[in-house]
Amino acid sequence: VPELPEVELARRVLARELEGARVERVVVADERLDAVALGGLVGTRGVKVERRGKWLRLTFARKRTEVFVFAHLGMSGRWLVADAGAPAARHERVRLEVARARWKTALLYTDVRRFGRVLVAPADFEAWSELGPDPLLEGTDPERLHAALGARRVAIKVALLDQRLLAGVGNIHATEALWRAKIDPRSRADALTLPDVRALVKGIRATLTLGLRSQQGDEPAYVQDGAANRFKVYDRTGPCPRCGTNLVKIVLGGRGTTYCPGCQRRIR
Numbered sequence: 001v002p003e004l005p006e007v008e009l010a011r012r013v014l015a016r017e018l019e020g021a022r023v024e025r026v027v028v029a030d031e032r033l034d035a036v037a038l039g040g041l042v043g044t045r046g047v048k049v050e051r052r053g054k055w056l057r058l059t060f061a062r063k064r065t066e067v068f069v070f071a072h073l074g075m076s077g078r079w080l081v082a083d084a085g086a087p088a089a090r091h092e093r094v095r096l097e098v099a100r101a102r103w104k105t106a107l108l109y110t111d112v113r114r115f116g117r118v119l120v121a122p123a124d125f126e127a128w129s130e131l132g133p134d135p136l137l138e139g140t141d142p143e144r145l146h147a148a149l150g151a152r153r154v155a156i157k158v159a160l161l162d163q164r165l166l167a168g169v170g171n172i173h174a175t176e177a178l179w180r181a182k183i184d185p186r187s188r189a190d191a192l193t194l195p196d197v198r199a200l201v202k203g204i205r206a207t208l209t210l211g212l213r214s215q216q217g218d219e220p221a222y223v224q225d226g227a228a229n230r231f232k233v234y235d236r237t238g239p240c241p242r243c244g245t246n247l248v249k250i251v252l253g254g255r256g257t258t259y260c261p262g263c264q265r266r267i268r
């Protein structure tokens with residue numbers, strides 16, 4: 001499942017291919033997407049590609065008018081780079097063919113499960129403007145996070161998945177960050193002390209940075225697709241890599257969570 005590092009990888013690839021390029025052709029092969037609005041990109045020029053949390057904002061321009069496309073990878077979305085005119089990829093939903101000088105490329109958005117989004121919307125599109133700070137872009141201020149968590153009467157793991165609190169932390173990196181911070185995922189969010197939150201912020205940065213560093217090439221590698229599991233506890237069983245106690249898997253807020261009962265302290 002795409003999380004912040006995979007979305008950042010997509011941003012880099014899209015920025016490289018789109019910025020300064022002219023959109024020549026748009027093909028939409030999904031009735032849930034607005035083919036007319038996306039088709040309006042033909043003739044525009046790619047200006048910039050930004051990421052905030054797990055959302056991407058692609059800015060295109062026609063003369064002085066800007067058009068914004070928001071994209072979310074959902075559960076299984078991928079942006080692939082292909083030759084212009086390449087046959088449709090499996091599960092291809094959107095194709096943007098772009099040209100820069102004599103160089104032509106196709107950007108293919110593929111999505112097996114179709115939870116992803118690609119849409120044209122105003123610059124301040126709600127899902128984008130409501131996002132909390134992005135831990136890699138703005139950093140995470142432990143004092144601000146501690147104050148925000150003080151109002152949450154839910155398990156810390158559940159609170160971390162709220163994108164208005166912090167943008168980009170999903171199930172995998174929340175699980176990893178809590179293990180790194182030695183905090184039991186069932187701990188009440190409002191019971192964490194400032195030092196707990198500092199440890200957690202450090203854990204979030206460490207796991208996201210590792211995730212980013214382990215992506216190579218243009219295409220993300222996912223554990224569920226058979227890529228090597230480079231995480232400390234996510235999707236693992238057996239002994240904790242830190243203390244040797246057997247890891248436990250529970251369901252919290254509807255999501256699977258692995259933690260170590262030996263070294264992750266429950267804060268009440």
Ligand SMILES: [Zn+2]
Pocket residue numbers: 240241242243244245260261262263264
């Ligand atoms: Zn342990």
